[in-house]
Amino acid sequence: MPDIGPMNISTFDLNLLRVFDVLLREQNVSRAAERLALSQPTVSNALARLRELLDDPLLVRIGRRMQPTPKALALEGPIRAALLQIEQTLTVGDSFDPGQSRQTFRLAMTDFVEQWCMPALLRRLQDRAPNLRLDVAPLATSLPIDALDRGQLDLVVGRFNEIPARFVRHLWRSETLQVAVRKGHPQVGGDLDLETFLRLRHLWVYGGQTRGMVDQWLGEQGLVRQIVYTTPNYLQAAHLVAETDLCVVLPTQLARRFADLLPLQLFDLPFALEAFDTDVVYLAQRGQERALNWLVGEILSIAKD
Template identity: 65%
Template sequence: MNIYSFDLNLLRVLDALLRERNVSRAAERLSLSQPAVSNALNRLRELLDDPLLVRVGRAMQPTPRALSLEAPIRDALQQIEHTLNAGDFFDPATSRQRFVIAVTDYVELICMPPLMAHLAKVAPGVQLGIEHLTPSLPAAALDNGEIDLAVGRFLDVPTRFHSRRWASETLQVALRKQHPLIDGELDLTTFLRLRHLWVHGGQTRGMVDQWLEDHDLARGVVYTTPNYLQAAHIVASSDLAAVLPTGLARHFAGLLPLQLFDLPFDLGTFQLDIVSVAQRERDAALQWLIGEIMAIQSQGSRGV
């Protein structure tokens, strides 16, 4: 096939069809008519000598040939876009760009309210979409452009990504006020006697339980949840204890009848990072957003 005679716009259509698996939704994504997308699909089928997408019931399923093309075409289109956008001037005051960020509920609660309040003043047209962050880095979603940034604790970041330190955090124990087992400070013996709520976040072993296991100790976890935001409310109305990030614990202690204690052993700090695809380091819009998120954290740290 002669690449110089191939209409590269057809690759955008194929990418949209493989994302949406639906002609109408692909047309909407591309701001084209449905007949135009159907005609483009027919041209692709003829040029590539493959049906590419076939109807199975009410859905369209890609053929093996289409699946083999999906990642290379998407990577090529993104590389072209990033190259053309490199160094572009970005005006936040007039932009209507939408960014998608993967975060935990903890980061969303601490970071997003002040960030959105700030953006309302300096970039009122900018939109944010939030995706739930699992314990592992969403590498595939970053690679294919489904998300722009991930903010969280990542133990291993591949070299094709760029990572910036966003925050250092510690842990504290949250208990309801007038808890029957607490009189004064929280020592290790009392900590181990408590009935614990654990926010697992998709992990199989957290920092606390790893430390306890290393010292031949164990606590009694009787309730697990993936959600930090519900944990504080449950603790405030029960005799359960929860180990929470300090920023989140302090936030809820100002809203709920909670008392906070330092852990009776030293776990040090853990780090939260902002991760993006390294090839977008010259994406002016994305770098602006990263700077705004970094500034929000800096202002919050000065206010503590």
């Protein structure tokens, strides 16, 4: 931890550390006040006291956002870890009552996982934890390590190759892929062979990767498909394919759900690809939190339904 100058810790108001933590998470006084259930002037006064005690502006306004200073970023991790240790110590032996909890969980996932997971999870929470709040952020292809370390995210659900040892990983589901085209597509009959697949114009749901499983396999065979449109959104992809002569490769469960709603016909890939895994990932340090463990258990239970 950096030197914060001479200070008598016995006279330091430790409540200010909680305000500091939330301000660094939200980077906005109004949102921090709402999260702390305090008035905005109270949080502003606390920030002014922190600035004086730590001899640093801590948060600097840039446009509509407040940017943490280098000193604030250096203090953020140790202070958050200390608060978490205190919380875990004080809650030893306590039970978590989902039916009464008003906790907010922050998750990240792709729109594919959100459409696959959330309907079932929300049905479960409606009965078991009606006052819980879920805030879902978009997920890129790489693990959002900084957001998890800083507590800006509680957990993520996605497909990851490798994760650092300080994280816990639970297999949620394994999934295969299927091809979707509109019903009555002029180039597709009763079957879809490799030659026809390569002649089609393709839409690719792009998640930040250089190339996906399909293009990796094709490249290994010295083949290439014609991609004429990319989008990061599976729902948009399904609608576009239903109204054009493009085709798209989708996760099987999602493809079947879209085919129930849109005029789509589905085909197996004309070559064999291994299934891919989707995992629930969170910090191992938070493994003793009963609330987080409960939510992870609910998410994992969906895969068994």
